[in-house]
Amino acid sequence: PSFLSTIPEGPPDAILGIAEAFKSCTDERKVNVCVGAYRDSTGKPWILPSVRQAEERLLADSSVNKEYAPIAGDSKYVELALKFAYGSDADLSSVAGVQSLSGTGACRIGGHFLSKFVPKPEGLAAVPILIPNPTWGNHISIFRECGMDVRRYRYYDSKTNRLDYDGLMADLKEAPNGSVILLHACAHNPTGCDPTMDQWKSISDLIKTKSHHVFFDSAYQGFASGDAEADAAALRFFVSEGHNIVLAQSFAKNFGLYGERTGTLSVVCNSPEEKSAVMSQLKLIIRPMYSSPPIHGSSIVKTVLTDDALTTEYYANCKEMADRIRSMRMRLVEVLRDVGSTHDWSHVTSQIGMFAFTGMSSEMCDQLTSKYSIFLTRDGRISLAGLNEGNIEYVARAIHDVTD
Ligand code: PMP
Numbered sequence: 001p002s003f004l005s006t007i008p009e010g011p012p013d014a015i016l017g018i019a020e021a022f023k024s025c026t027d028e029r030k031v032n033v034c035v036g037a038y039r040d041s042t043g044k045p046w047i048l049p050s051v052r053q054a055e056e057r058l059l060a061d062s063s064v065n066k067e068y069a070p071i072a073g074d075s076k077y078v079e080l081a082l083k084f085a086y087g088s089d090a091d092l093s094s095v096a097g098v099q100s101l102s103g104t105g106a107c108r109i110g111g112h113f114l115s116k117f118v119p120k121p122e123g124l125a126a127v128p129i130l131i132p133n134p135t136w137g138n139h140i141s142i143f144r145e146c147g148m149d150v151r152r153y154r155y156y157d158s159k160t161n162r163l164d165y166d167g168l169m170a171d172l173k174e175a176p177n178g179s180v181i182l183l184h185a186c187a188h189n190p191t192g193c194d195p196t197m198d199q200w201k202s203i204s205d206l207i208k209t210k211s212h213h214v215f216f217d218s219a220y221q222g223f224a225s226g227d228a229e230a231d232a233a234a235l236r237f238f239v240s241e242g243h244n245i246v247l248a249q250s251f252a253k254n255f256g257l258y259g260e261r262t263g264t265l266s267v268v269c270n271s272p273e274e275k276s277a278v279m280s281q282l283k284l285i286i287r288p289m290y291s292s293p294p295i296h297g298s299s300i301v302k303t304v305l306t307d308d309a310l311t312t313e314y315y316a317n318c319k320e321m322a323d324r325i326r327s328m329r330m331r332l333v334e335v336l337r338d339v340g341s342t343h344d345w346s347h348v349t350s351q352i353g354m355f356a357f358t359g360m361s362s363e364m365c366d367q368l369t370s371k372y373s374i375f376l377t378r379d380g381r382i383s384l385a386g387l388n389e390g391n392i393e394y395v396a397r398a399i400h401d402v403t404d
Contacts, residue, residue: 073099187353
């Protein structure tokens, strides 16, 4: 028998497996509140009008071709993406940045880079990275695959449905000096719960004291408040405090470019010389992995962000998505009350971003799926983007039934 016969069946992906189950479900009442992709008020995927216009321009432009991008991607796109994150007036002369395969690919390049170059704390065989508990599930596998020692820090108190600030601080304090700390830049997934600006300040101070390294994962810039500038406040603050942050950016959600795999990975260095050395190493990581990134999504972002009218339109499109999601958040709690739920759902309205972290148990989630064909992850997370006026009462009644 060949070695193939000994290979065990691996488990399906926690989130994408549910998406498959939704697709094959034949119940016409079915609702998908699992995957974090925007849906419009009729439940359909939405191509941002600014993105559509950029694509039309690209199609009509006879100078556009399908040549390979450089290893680090389209440098003009990267510059625009970095200005989007660090601010339009940011000095990028010491910031190394490369194009990436969306946020996942950025995390992977960043993890590989840190694993290779961060000095291992004494006695440890791998660089420790602390990720929040809970977090986006893929973080665990990504950083493990990069050869890092994946650990957790407390983030959420499920009794109070609030940030476990004391637990977070205690765990960062306890970690070996020089660990990597992964922070969600805004709209923490799945809890929708971010530190306040005062808390960010204390986290920054503690990280300095401990000589930790900061990895920001920014997958929702613009989605939290509707304003991409406001949503970058935490990461910009850390840069202003002198941290040499590593930043993973995704344009999947805020530009609706999920399948285009458009992102960047950047490292804030101390000098142009450091930037140059870091760039060379990032390229050495990328070249044997996939040579160079795809160009369609980055051309769209570049086209939008180099044109004032398209940029203005884009910001309005992004705000429209954030506003609709926010209105669904308010409506869900309102309708839960209307259908008779007496639970305290105030945490849902104080959360931000794409998700409601409801606090429902895995058993309750299972019941929602088996009894009502409502598909969600078993941690009680609901994608508010999947809700609309056509299904919100059905979902609220179902939640009331399983939580009553
Ligand atoms: N980080 C977080 C916290 C996310 O929620 C996501 C998307 N679910 C990503 C990164 C990356 O997504 P993508 O690779 O599609 O950009």
